[in-house]
Amino acid sequence: MSSTVLVLESNQWLGDQYQQALESQGFTVARTDDPHVAMDMIDDNPPSAIIMNLLLNGAGGVGLLHELQSYVDTATIPVIVCTAQSSLSMEDLESYGVKKLMNNTTMKPDDLAAAVRSVLA
């Protein structure tokens, strides 16, 4: 059975590209751009990993990271942050449970699947 990756990206078309890149590498992808919906999806069907932008509708990505860290069962889901915000560093995000930080201004489509594999290994 393939691993499920939850993708949270507020830009619909960018999310489409992420989904396509992951599915082409054999992953099953779930999508939303809403952190509240994401928590429901995670509760219903915990993903193997989460790829997310920090700029999301409503509560935003940081709010979701806080929520994930608040529960034992969700705190262990590896999170990959994919952002154009070059000012961020892993030091800033590690305490939020983030396993990998990707700069989407330089990454290539195959990098996403490689990142998921690395956090699942």
Added chain:
Amino acid sequence: MVVMDVEDRRLEVGLSSLLDESVLAAAAANELTSPLVLLRQLGLALSDDIDENERRRLAHRLTLTSERALRLAANVSMMSVDQSVLPLETLNPVSICQDVIHELTPLFTAHGRKITLQQRSRMPLMVANRDLLQRILLGFGDNAIHYGSDGRPIRMTITSSANKVRIGVRDYGPSVPIDIWEKLDSRIVRRAAAPLASRPQTSGVGLIAARRLAELMESTVGLIRHRDGATFYVDLHVSKQISLL
């Protein structure tokens, strides 16, 4: 419902800082990163081995995304235009809105969204610069695109009072802060221009540019917050031309 006008004195302070070109350039560059990231990903996907339908879909998205980014860049560049070179003319608000909807429809359709015009039967003519007004409304439309659905299309509205015509763009997105303009100003002044926290696709620089473009034709922009969204509007002076005939 809370109505806010942008003629707040506090905003003048922020606006004057905005005119520092280097600050604005940094903010605009930051703002344009998002469409550039998407353009790059679409371009990379185009270079893959894909079928003709997929190639067309990606090319269409490339075109629409680049047009949207260009509109934002053009609006920012217009902010420093000399007011004296911008002629004001008498315009029909319905015709302007129809033109804007016509231009935005391909982008909305590609996102699975709709944009409609809601108006009363008789609307007065107004005084504006056609190009600037279209830019403002296109910018509002670009911002609204992520905040509608098939059941709830984005609505352009035209209303009028004794001496003003108000053209608004109503969306159904997350709430926006009541002091949105002040927040946007302070972010840009800090060189930290970023989308609104609750609306990541809403262009901070785009809204600031809209306000400046409105000022260039002696009009104002503002925001009405709704329980389930927002209306960004521009107020324009009613033309007295007809009454002189």
